[in-house]
Amino acid sequence: MTSSSSPSRKALSKIACNRLQKELSEWQVNPPTGFKHKVTDNLQKWVIEVIGAPGTLYANETYQLQVDFPEHYPMEAPQVIFIPPAPLHPHIYSNGHICLDILYDSWSPAMTVSSVCISLLSMLSSSPTKQRPTDNDRYVKKCKNGRSPKETRWWFHDDKV
């Protein structure tokens, strides 16, 4: 499988387009708490600002998420990464890749950008410690060629955080 820093550049299918327009308009009415969509004219790439929840290790910190949608969204999961600098978190690599099952094998087309954001914030909020994954350097090096996190075979074998 070939890799590039952005996922497949194929244009969104009509179904994906309709669905994203719907998500966007619902987001504008009712955005998930702690998130701001940065307005662009690109439906296929969303940049979303995340503000750490009050009372957590990330309170008042601001990060940026980049969400790229594949041609067959929502059948296929979106690619969700933090634009570095990424939050220090045991499941977030310094290149912004996030180890969260719903972004990969556990994705379901009934999920939305909004529900993904809520899961992400909950993952951040429940972190007991600000640190990188233990294999951060090794992983980030392997991604040097710009591979997408969706091409990673993730293991989800730890349920502590």
Add this chain to the structure above:
Amino acid sequence: MTEEEVAMEMEAVEAVYGEECVILDSYPPHLHLHIMPRTAEISSQQFVEAVVSIQAGSKYPDEPPRISLIESKGLDAQRQKHLMDIVQAKASQLSSSLMLVELCEEAVERLTIMNHPDGDCPLCLYPLFPEDGESKQMPFMKLMSCFHCFHCECIIRWWNWIHTQKEADSKSGDTKHMYRETSDQEGNSGSVDKSMGNCPVCRKVFHAVDIEHVLDLVGAQSSQQDSGLVQGEDKDPLLQSDSEKIRREWFEAILRTQEEKGGLVQPKKNISVVPGMYLPPPPPASSSSGQTQEQGEVEPKEAESETNSSSSTNRRGRGRGRGWGHNVNRRKQNSQDPRKPTMQWVQRS
């Protein structure tokens, strides 16, 4: 109107509705009527039901009886009120003539029109039942295993997608994990996997038979999908395909049947309408266009539905922070034990 005449009317009501009708008082008439949509002999086509109280005073029928709702299922407050208002209006309109049977009929009629779930299709996020009267009504269905509802087109598209993916994966030697709840069955994949899926909303396992009736409508889809659905480009292949045209013709035929029958979804035997599928009701008699629907029912657009909030709220917090680790050579390596409990779907509390 004599008391005797009213008593005879009550007997008529009892005769028509049998056990669905509980007489609390025979004079002045007071009864509770359990109503279900006319389509609901097939439970998969039932989305609403109600118990309505009709209570008359001693001046009945010169004074219309009071209509109230004792209980209901699948109707939010707005639709409950709407149902009551309509039946009450009918009562006023009929005052001074014996009207009980007619009122009961009106209630059933209205409930039948309202026989649809609230909320959006979890896959396309558009309403399952557009109330604005402008959007096109698409057929929807309900998974009998969990009662989640989807547009037929949407669930089929998704079903075909996962099965195409599955084939691609098995060709590349990569065992995928579509059926997390049944990881114990992954050993004998193949035939088992083909006939099963997980509900996109709750991941409850369902079997091909649960959506077979919908699949049948797209005819030879399975042979087409491998090449068809995955391409996509700018148009939806499902909508373009011949089988889809055939399917649409079927729906139109069913729609005509409904019109003939005055709104009853009672398809002829050789037409494919089957349990679990809902078809749009025909337009009221006054309209012949076949496009507009529910003209008679001017229902305000419903507020954010809570009854079918499948799309986002239920999933909050789900799947959060489960584990880490990776294997960079995703496609090249398939040495992982597929039964590893780590791949199971475990809901965190």
